[in-house]
Structures are given as structure tokens and as C-alpha cells.
Amino acid sequence: MTVSRRRRAALGAALATSLLAAGCGGGGGGDDGAVTLDLGLFGTFGFEEAGLYEEYMRLNPDIRITEESVERSADYYRALQTRLAANSGLADIQGIEVGFVADVAANHADAFVDFATTENADESLGHYFDWKVEQATTSDGRVLGLGTDAGPQAMCYRHDLFEQAGLPTDRAELATLWADWDGYLELGRQYEASPTKPEGSSWVDSPASVFSASVYQGETAYDDEDGNPIPESSDGVQAAWEDASAAAADGLTANLTQFGDEWNSAFVNGAFATIACPAWMLSYISTQAGDEGAGTWDVAPLPGGAGNWGGSWLAVSETSEHKEEAIALVEWLTAPEQQVKRFTSLGYFPSSQEAAEDPAVASATSEYFTGAPIGQLFGESAAAVRFTPIGPYDTQIQEAFTEALTTVGGGTDPDDAFQAALAEIEQITGG
Amino acid sequence: MTIASDDPRVAAVTAPPPDAPPAAPAAAPRRRRARLTRNRWGYAYVAPFFLLFGAFSLYPFLYTAYISLHEVRLSDIDGAEFVGFGNYTALLQNEFFWNAARNTLTIGILSTVPQLCIALGLAHLLNYRLRGRTFFRVAMLMPYATSIAAATLVFGQLFGHDYGLINALLQGLGLDRVDWEAGTLSSQVAISVIVTWRWTGYNALIYLAAMQAIPNDLYEAATLDGASRWKQFIHVTVPALKPTILFTIVVSTIGAVQLFGEPLLFSGNGMTNGGASNQYQTLGLLMYDQGWTNFRLGQAAATAWAMFLIILVVVGACALIARRRARAER
Structure with missing residues (x-):
């Protein structure tokens, strides 16, 4: 779950204050001897929605669970950084996202419980895909947290809009037509040229959709093997920029900023026909598009092969007053059975290999997405993913590129926009 | 300070005998101490403002100046490196x-x-x-x-x-x-x-x-x-x-x-x-x-x-x- 979910009211400075206030609240025991555990999360992890908190509290009557969630992961990261720097205000359990896990691992690993040395380490780490544990492991072998979901990607599309524009709507047929990004863009040009396409709709929501999907299909995305940023020379960036800037320059996109207000409104208004969707995007789409959108969406494989965008971990703060209980809760929430439930109810794809291979996952279909075999689609994508190295500035670098692509959609020359993005990135990495 | 102005000691302290210059160095601190004690309620009244001002304005102000002379990232605050006016x-x-x-x-x-x-x-x-x-x-x-x-x-x-x-x-x-x-x-x-x-x-x-x-x-x-x-x-x-x-x-x-x-x-x-x-x-x-x-x-x-x-x-x-x-x- 990368960037996040709906962003409603006031953010800004007010947000940071309310976060701090919220984060300072937890940790205390209740009057009746119950232990309250608080989770500081971002976006929607879906524990609450999948009924997992309730189930855990039923199984453990002396535990209370509270959750504070921030819409955008970038805002969450900002608050987390502040609390880590001040070494206070951390919740018992904090969510960590792939965009900044490398930064936390490098600088603040000692603020979190090392899951490589917990009592149940063998069991709690044993069921994961190797890469999921590796990404959260520090150079000296500490494991920051236990993985929740992964972000294998597919392409979500509106089959009703496709039909109106006279395009094929069959998943298998589309999969061959957009086996690569050129095929996808070609189909997009057909869509835009179609005299019968719904007025005011574009082929894809944003150039960022193409970029963020394609960039993880390369050998490298934003960083080299050692985690140093290489935005200029990375093959993933090169290819993704070419595809995405072509989409933007040819006017195939609605040129929206992902996770912005207008983007959210656009789901309801049918302003775009396709959107690259990591598994966690499914519940975002169904939330935004609402009941009216049910049965209008479908899922097909991603152009250009598999790719992974996003994924998170749960970490336990060393400063937590109830470390034992928090560790137990995290182990339970991330156990294969719970990962299966999160996928079948909300579409968050397991980062646990055991869960991913569970028949309930492999055979899952989504009614909302017109019965698409999401278990098979995301399972195949997850199995084929090649993981790109991660670095400490991935969140900001991705933002710099996707923002620059928005200007291409507004008429800026792609090469100029690329240089502008590199200049912005230099501000972040310090050149 | 009306409380202080009708204090009888004022005359004694502020008018040392002109023909006794050696007494002057001793008189100065005494005079200051006297004024401090006389005005202490005044200081007490303004103290809350200055404490808050010090904690939330002056300290951040000076600390910002200090930080601005260093290359420092939020994730690694202890790793600050002095760079002089490099940032400027x-x-x-x-x-x-x-x-x-x-x-x-x-x-x-x-x-x-x-x-x-x-x-x-x-x-x-x-x-x-x-x-x-x-x-x-x-x-x-x-x-x-x-x-x-x-x-x-x-x-x-x-x-x-x-x-x-x-x-x-x-x-x-x-x-x-x-x-x-x-x-x-x-x-x-x-x-x-x-x-x-x-x-x-x-x-x-x-x-x-x-x-x-x-x-x-x-x-x-x-x-x-x-x-x-x-x-x-x-x-x-x-x-x-x-x-x-x-x-x-x-x-x-x-x-x-x-x-x-x-x-x-x-x-x-x-x-x-x-x-x-x-x-x-x-x-x-x-x-x-x-x-x-x-x-x-x-x-x-x-x-x-x-x-x-x-x-x-x-x-x-x-x-x-x-x-x-x-x-x-x-």
C-alpha cells in the first residue's frame, strides 16, 4: 500500500499536531487490568475492515486495540521521522512502508524490536517470501518488522467504457494486446481516437500510473544494489519515463495527480478507462467508485510483465510499555491465516509465501471486479516479480518523477521535464 | 512600580554622600540588589511571558541558526556535520x-x-x-x-x-x-x-x-x-x-x-x-x-x-x- 487513501480535510501543520497528540495517548493499561495496544498506521491496512482486531480481542479478552491512521504515507513518514528523532511519542506498533523501510533500517533500527531474535522468530519469519524479510533486514542482521502485504501489479480497466469505445473487453485478449507497454499505448491511442468513447474520459488516470507500474519492471528502479540513488542511469527509470511521457505527451491521460482530490472524484465520474493497480489498489478503487462502480471494473495482467509496487511491515517500538503483548499481536496479524483473510476480503496480497500458496488465495475471485480471478492474476504476478533494490529516498524520488510527468501532460517538453525531475531529486539526495 | 516608589529607602540609596567616593563601588551592587528586591513582583509578573518566549521563540530561533550551519538530516540528527556558511x-x-x-x-x-x-x-x-x-x-x-x-x-x-x-x-x-x-x-x-x-x-x-x-x-x-x-x-x-x-x-x-x-x-x-x-x-x-x-x-x-x-x-x-x-x- 504505497501512497495512501482518500485525503479528506485539513492536512498541513494541523495534521502534525493532531498526530503527535494522538500518538502520545496510547500504551496505558485500562482500569480492569486490560492492556491497550495502539497501532500507528497509514492509508488502510484493512485489519479493522477485515474484522481482525475484533477477532483478536475476542480471543484475548485482556487486550484492547486502538488504531490511528494517516491518509497519506508521506505525511505519516514525516510524523514518524519526527518522533524517531525526538525518541518519543511512538505507538506500540508502527506501520512501515517499502518507500522508507530502507531509511528506517539504516538510521533507526534500534528503535524497534528485532524480530530475528524474538522467541518465535523461526515460526514468524519462516512463512515469508525471502525478499520480504530481506527488505526489512539491516546490514547487521536485525529484522525491523513483520511483513503485511505485497504489491504485485495488474491492470484494472473499465470494461463498460472499453465496450463503448469499441475495444475488446476480454481479459485474455487484452493480455496479449498489451503484452508490452507499446501495445498498451497503441490501444490507448485507439481509445482516444474512437468516436464513440464516452465524452470526458481518458485512457489512463495519470502518467504516474504508467510510470510507477513500469519502473519496477527494470533491473533497477531508483537505487543500485547498495541502496544508492541512481535516478539518471537506472534502466527501470529510463523505460518507465519513455512510456509514461509518451502517454502524457500524446494526451492519453487525464493528467490527474494520484491520491489528490480531483483524482478521487474522477473514480466516480468515470474519467479514465484504465489504471495500473497493485493488489492494494483494489480496495481503493472499490471504496472510491462505490456501489455504482460494482461490475464495471475488471482486472487483466500488467503490460510488460510482473512488477511490485508497495508493501508494508508492522514494527514494535522498543519504548512500548507492552512489548510482549505487541509482539504477540503483530505475529498474529501477520500470520498466514490472517494474510489470507485480508486478501479474500479486501484484496491485500499476502507477502507470506505460505498464505500466497493457500488454495483460498489462489482461487479467489472478485465480485466487484466482474468476477476477475484476482487470486490467479496477482499470484502469477507475485511469483514472477523480480525485486529491485530499495533506498532511503524512494518515496521522494518517485514523487519528483511523477510530478514532472504531470508537467509533460501540460505541454512541457519531456526532456526538460526529466531534467527538472533530476534537479528536484538532487535537492533530496544532496547531489 | 507604585509599590516601590514610596519606599523610604529610596532616598538613602540613591543619594550617597558626595564626599565619600571610596564608598561608590560598594554602593553600586547594593543599589542594584535593592532595586531587584523592590521590583521582584514586577519581574515575577513578566516572567511567564519571558519563559514562554525563551522556550518557544528565542531557543528555536537560536537553534535554527545553529542548525543552519550544519549539514543534517532528520533521520540522523546526531550525525550533524559543521559546514559553516555552506548552506547559505x-x-x-x-x-x-x-x-x-x-x-x-x-x-x-x-x-x-x-x-x-x-x-x-x-x-x-x-x-x-x-x-x-x-x-x-x-x-x-x-x-x-x-x-x-x-x-x-x-x-x-x-x-x-x-x-x-x-x-x-x-x-x-x-x-x-x-x-x-x-x-x-x-x-x-x-x-x-x-x-x-x-x-x-x-x-x-x-x-x-x-x-x-x-x-x-x-x-x-x-x-x-x-x-x-x-x-x-x-x-x-x-x-x-x-x-x-x-x-x-x-x-x-x-x-x-x-x-x-x-x-x-x-x-x-x-x-x-x-x-x-x-x-x-x-x-x-x-x-x-x-x-x-x-x-x-x-x-x-x-x-x-x-x-x-x-x-x-x-x-x-x-x-x-x-x-x-x-x-x-x-
Whole structure:
């Protein structure tokens, strides 16, 4: 779950204050001897929605669970950084996202419980895909947290809009037509040229959709093997920029900023026909598009092969007053059975290999997405993913590129926009 | 300090015998101690303010200066490295800084000038005997009482490209939709509208208060001389308001240099870069972007100090001009 979910009211400075206030609240025991555990999360992890908190509290009557969630992961990261720097205000359990896990691992690993040395380490780490544990492991072998979901990607599309524009709507047929990004863009040009396409709709929501999907299909995305940023020379960036800037320059996109207000409104208004969707995007789409959108969406494989965008971990703060209980809760929430439930109810794809291979996952279909075999689609994508190295500035670098692509959609020359993005990135990495 | 002034010791302490110079060194500390004890309640009364000022203004102020001399990231605060004025020289060569400075200046002009002119006009109108005058005066202050965040979010929606009310109106009039957020001038105009909307009433109220202090005889005399309402406004009202106008210019200018909330929230997507091509990134926003998105605290602190110096220069220039004017008129 990368960037996040709906962003409603006031953010800004007010947000940071309310976060701090919220984060300072937890940790205390209740009057009746119950232990309250608080989770500081971002976006929607879906524990609450999948009924997992309730189930855990039923199984453990002396535990209370509270959750504070921030819409955008970038805002969450900002608050987390502040609390880590001040070494206070951390919740018992904090969510960590792939965009900044490398930064936390490098600088603040000692603020979190090392899951490589917990009592149940063998069991709690044993069921994961190797890469999921590796990404959260520090150079000296500490494991920051236990993985929740992964972000294998597919392409979500509106089959009703496709039909109106006279395009094929069959998943298998589309999969061959957009086996690569050129095929996808070609189909997009057909869509835009179609005299019968719904007025005011574009082929894809944003150039960022193409970029963020394609960039993880390369050998490298934003960083080299050692985690140093290489935005200029990375093959993933090169290819993704070419595809995405072509989409933007040819006017195939609605040129929206992902996770912005207008983007959210656009789901309801049918302003775009396709959107690259990591598994966690499914519940975002169904939330935004609402009941009216049910049965209008479908899922097909991603152009250009598999790719992974996003994924998170749960970490336990060393400063937590109830470390034992928090560790137990995290182990339970991330156990294969719970990962299966999160996928079948909300579409968050397991980062646990055991869960991913569970028949309930492999055979899952989504009614909302017109019965698409999401278990098979995301399972195949997850199995084929090649993981790109991660670095400490991935969140900001991705933002710099996707923002620059928005200007291409507004008429800026792609090469100029690329240089502008590199200049912005230099501000972040310090050149 | 009335408590102290009738203390009989005053005479004894403040009038040492003139023919005893060796006693002077001893008298000085005693005198000071005496004054301290006499005034201790005074110090106690002002202490809370100075404690808060010290903790929340002076300390951050000095700490920012200290940080600005270091290369430091939020994720590794203990790893600060002293770089002298490196952050400042880097800032002067930084295209983002100059871009933000330019944006701050243009947005400042676009918002301050109409804001003060409209405020002056409004105050003049409200100075007449109108029916429901109190209602208008209160209504005028409403925007000022609205939170920046709420106002900006509403305006952000109004200025939206696809579903915004303003574009819907433009289209209704047969005009083209404007991508307010994406354009340089259009986004700056939109932000200036928010600032103007918010602050006009406040300034109008200040002008109004000052106008009511202008003696009525001046207007009567002007009327006798056959001056029209407009002439009265130009030749009586405006000159009498000069100190007030200067005050509002200074306050608005400081506000303009620090402009932050509006451009931050205007994007509607939580981005801190002031638009995809930084088209409405102000200095305040640049500082926030450097510090809280890029986590480069040293750089952000240097920007903060640069902003402070800019404000000092601008306010100093205003004061100087005002003094020159005042002297010339005398």
C-alpha cells in the first residue's frame, strides 16, 4: 500500500499536531487490568475492515486495540521521522512502508524490536517470501518488522467504457494486446481516437500510473544494489519515463495527480478507462467508485510483465510499555491465516509465501471486479516479480518523477521535464 | 512600580554622600540588589511571558541558526556535520530558492495591493451611516475568523479543473476552462484571491477604526470649501490614515513573505512542492519542503534565516521611507 487513501480535510501543520497528540495517548493499561495496544498506521491496512482486531480481542479478552491512521504515507513518514528523532511519542506498533523501510533500517533500527531474535522468530519469519524479510533486514542482521502485504501489479480497466469505445473487453485478449507497454499505448491511442468513447474520459488516470507500474519492471528502479540513488542511469527509470511521457505527451491521460482530490472524484465520474493497480489498489478503487462502480471494473495482467509496487511491515517500538503483548499481536496479524483473510476480503496480497500458496488465495475471485480471478492474476504476478533494490529516498524520488510527468501532460517538453525531475531529486539526495 | 516608589529607602540609596567616593563601588551592587528586591513582583509578573518566549521563540530561533550551519538530516540528527556558511552559499546558487523568492514576490504583490486598496474602499463605505452597519462590519471579519485550512480547501475545490465551480461558470459563459493549478500566473492569482479574501476585512476594520479617529471638523471644513466626497477621501482621509496604512503594509508584507498554508493546501494532494513545476512554491513552502519532505534540516534552517533577513530588510526599508516622508512633510 504505497501512497495512501482518500485525503479528506485539513492536512498541513494541523495534521502534525493532531498526530503527535494522538500518538502520545496510547500504551496505558485500562482500569480492569486490560492492556491497550495502539497501532500507528497509514492509508488502510484493512485489519479493522477485515474484522481482525475484533477477532483478536475476542480471543484475548485482556487486550484492547486502538488504531490511528494517516491518509497519506508521506505525511505519516514525516510524523514518524519526527518522533524517531525526538525518541518519543511512538505507538506500540508502527506501520512501515517499502518507500522508507530502507531509511528506517539504516538510521533507526534500534528503535524497534528485532524480530530475528524474538522467541518465535523461526515460526514468524519462516512463512515469508525471502525478499520480504530481506527488505526489512539491516546490514547487521536485525529484522525491523513483520511483513503485511505485497504489491504485485495488474491492470484494472473499465470494461463498460472499453465496450463503448469499441475495444475488446476480454481479459485474455487484452493480455496479449498489451503484452508490452507499446501495445498498451497503441490501444490507448485507439481509445482516444474512437468516436464513440464516452465524452470526458481518458485512457489512463495519470502518467504516474504508467510510470510507477513500469519502473519496477527494470533491473533497477531508483537505487543500485547498495541502496544508492541512481535516478539518471537506472534502466527501470529510463523505460518507465519513455512510456509514461509518451502517454502524457500524446494526451492519453487525464493528467490527474494520484491520491489528490480531483483524482478521487474522477473514480466516480468515470474519467479514465484504465489504471495500473497493485493488489492494494483494489480496495481503493472499490471504496472510491462505490456501489455504482460494482461490475464495471475488471482486472487483466500488467503490460510488460510482473512488477511490485508497495508493501508494508508492522514494527514494535522498543519504548512500548507492552512489548510482549505487541509482539504477540503483530505475529498474529501477520500470520498466514490472517494474510489470507485480508486478501479474500479486501484484496491485500499476502507477502507470506505460505498464505500466497493457500488454495483460498489462489482461487479467489472478485465480485466487484466482474468476477476477475484476482487470486490467479496477482499470484502469477507475485511469483514472477523480480525485486529491485530499495533506498532511503524512494518515496521522494518517485514523487519528483511523477510530478514532472504531470508537467509533460501540460505541454512541457519531456526532456526538460526529466531534467527538472533530476534537479528536484538532487535537492533530496544532496547531489 | 507604585509599590516601590514610596519606599523610604529610596532616598538613602540613591543619594550617597558626595564626599565619600571610596564608598561608590560598594554602593553600586547594593543599589542594584535593592532595586531587584523592590521590583521582584514586577519581574515575577513578566516572567511567564519571558519563559514562554525563551522556550518557544528565542531557543528555536537560536537553534535554527545553529542548525543552519550544519549539514543534517532528520533521520540522523546526531550525525550533524559543521559546514559553516555552506548552506547559505548553496542557497544563493539554488534555482529553487530564487524561484520561490520570485513566486513570493509576485504572490505578495498580487495579494497585498488589491487587498489594501479594497480594504480602504470598504472602510470608507462603512464609515458612512448605513443601515445594518454592525452586520456589515461583523460579516467583513468573518473570513479572518475562518481557518486557513478550511478556506483553502474550499477555494481549492472552487478552482478545480474538472469539477470546480469557477470553471463551470467560465464554461457556462462560453469561455475555456482554466487549469488554475497548473499554470504559473493562474495558480498565483488563485492563491492571491484566497489571501485577499481572508485579509481584506481585517485590514478594513483597522482602517475603519483609524477613520473614526479623524476629527469631524476637517470634513466640515472641507465641505464648506466645496470639496466633493472623493476629494475629501483623497485629501483628508488618506493623509490622516498614513501611519495606519504604513502599519498594514508592514504587517501584510511580513505575512506575504511567510505565506505558507494557502500554497501548501491549494494543491489538494498533500504535495509540499508548490505545484508540479514549483509554480506557486513560496519561500515558506520551500523551507517546509526542504525540511519535512526532503528531511534536510540544515538547508531548511538556512532558508528560514534567509526569510528572516528578507523580512528585516523589507520592514527596515518601509520604516526608512516612512521616516523620510515624515521629515519631508515637516
